[in-house]
Amino acid sequence: MTVRWGILGAGKIAESQMAPAIAAAPGHELAAVSRRDLGAAELFAKRHGARRAYDSVEALLEDDRVNAVYVATPPHLHARETVLAAEAGKHALVEKPMAMTTAEAREMIEACRANGVVLTICHYQRFNARHQRIKSLLEEGAIGQVTAARINFSDRFPPQAGFWHHDPEISGGGPMMDLGIHCIDLLRYLCGRVETVAALAETLVDSSPVDDTATLLLRMANGAQAVVTSHWTTANHQPERMNRLEICGTEGSIRAAPISAKDSAGTLLVSTADGIRDYGVEPGGPRPHVALLEAFGQAVSGRGPNPIPGEEGLAGLAVVEAAYRSARSGQFVALQDPPD
Numbered sequence: 001m002t003v004r005w006g007i008l009g010a011g012k013i014a015e016s017q018m019a020p021a022i023a024a025a026p027g028h029e030l031a032a033v034s035r036r037d038l039g040a041a042e043l044f045a046k047r048h049g050a051r052r053a054y055d056s057v058e059a060l061l062e063d064d065r066v067n068a069v070y071v072a073t074p075p076h077l078h079a080r081e082t083v084l085a086a087e088a089g090k091h092a093l094v095e096k097p098m099a100m101t102t103a104e105a106r107e108m109i110e111a112c113r114a115n116g117v118v119l120t121i122c123h124y125q126r127f128n129a130r131h132q133r134i135k136s137l138l139e140e141g142a143i144g145q146v147t148a149a150r151i152n153f154s155d156r157f158p159p160q161a162g163f164w165h166h167d168p169e170i171s172g173g174g175p176m177m178d179l180g181i182h183c184i185d186l187l188r189y190l191c192g193r194v195e196t197v198a199a200l201a202e203t204l205v206d207s208s209p210v211d212d213t214a215t216l217l218l219r220m221a222n223g224a225q226a227v228v229t230s231h232w233t234t235a236n237h238q239p240e241r242m243n244r245l246e247i248c249g250t251e252g253s254i255r256a257a258p259i260s261a262k263d264s265a266g267t268l269l270v271s272t273a274d275g276i277r278d279y280g281v282e283p284g285g286p287r288p289h290v291a292l293l294e295a296f297g298q299a300v301s302g303r304g305p306n307p308i309p310g311e312e313g314l315a316g317l318a319v320v321e322a323a324y325r326s327a328r329s330g331q332f333v334a335l336q337d338p339p340d
């Protein structure tokens, strides 16, 4: 089955990553795009070979050629648009954060279930070839019992015109919703469930209604301790330090950067008593977005599992919500399994 995509919110990430990935993935084609600015939608469609451009989600969802949508509007629209897509019988691949709240995430999961469509969350880091290698190494016990992890995904993002991230009604929160959600998902992919959360989320620099600097302390269900930092207030002159993962165990440690590579390129060093092994990937390596699309295509054709089900996005959001509760209360917050 050909996956004929409609992009909802044909903006920056759709332009830079998903439209080129759709063009590169066998069995996928871009059928239509939508955004409020019809002229911009038409230009996007022309650049990326889509047949139709629309100025509303509702109009795109009436297009019979489209059988799956990529939801790439800002977060406050993800739940509404996914529910509408499900009711129109379209499968959905939804950008992170999946929704503004876990309550919205549940509505999305229920709507997709009720309408028999696949709901996948675009946590593309799970398809980074280095991260898949790390998962195999951990499963093989390459570094013994995992006891600690640290992930930093940070940059300097002051409020600026057209940048909706500082508006909590649109973004749902600060850097944890933007960057930290990637770290939490990657940690869950590699190390399993998060059991307990403590966090600081503060507005340190910018005059902003959302926090700009967040630090999470996590206890994983396997007993490991983890620290996630996601800051909009730290200048990024050394990407290797601002976008990195470290996992330590009783027999060794793993270090990888950057976590956000769009071609899996970067370092992956595994240190054990046998020395340091380098599993780095050169630029131009496997593209996580293309691999994710291929897995999504298998899922919607009934030939494979849903690569990142809505429940995974919900579990990541539950960690962010718990972190905000902890930041407000100054207490550790325990997470339910599955999230309550």
Ligand SMILES: NC(=O)c1ccc[n+]([C@@H]2O[C@H](COP(=O)([O-])OP(=O)(O)OC[C@H]3O[C@@H](n4cnc5c(N)ncnc54)[C@H](OP(=O)(O)O)[C@@H]3O)[C@@H](O)[C@H]2O)c1
Pocket: 009, 010, 011, 012, 013, 014, 035, 036, 037, 038, 040, 072, 073, 074, 075, 077, 095, 096, 097, 122, 124, 164, 170, 178
């Ligand atoms: N996975 C990743 O690495 C990654 C990276 C970046 C972003 N993202 C996620 O992808 C989503 C989109 O991010 P983006 O940077 O591509 O966003 P964007 O370009 O700012 O917005 C996407 C489109 O949505 C429409 N839009 C913007 N603000 C809107 C509003 N207030 N109400 C209704 N429509 C609005 C815009 O078109 P019109 O104004 O013409 O309607 C725009 O083209 C977000 O959830 C973001 O977190 C993911």
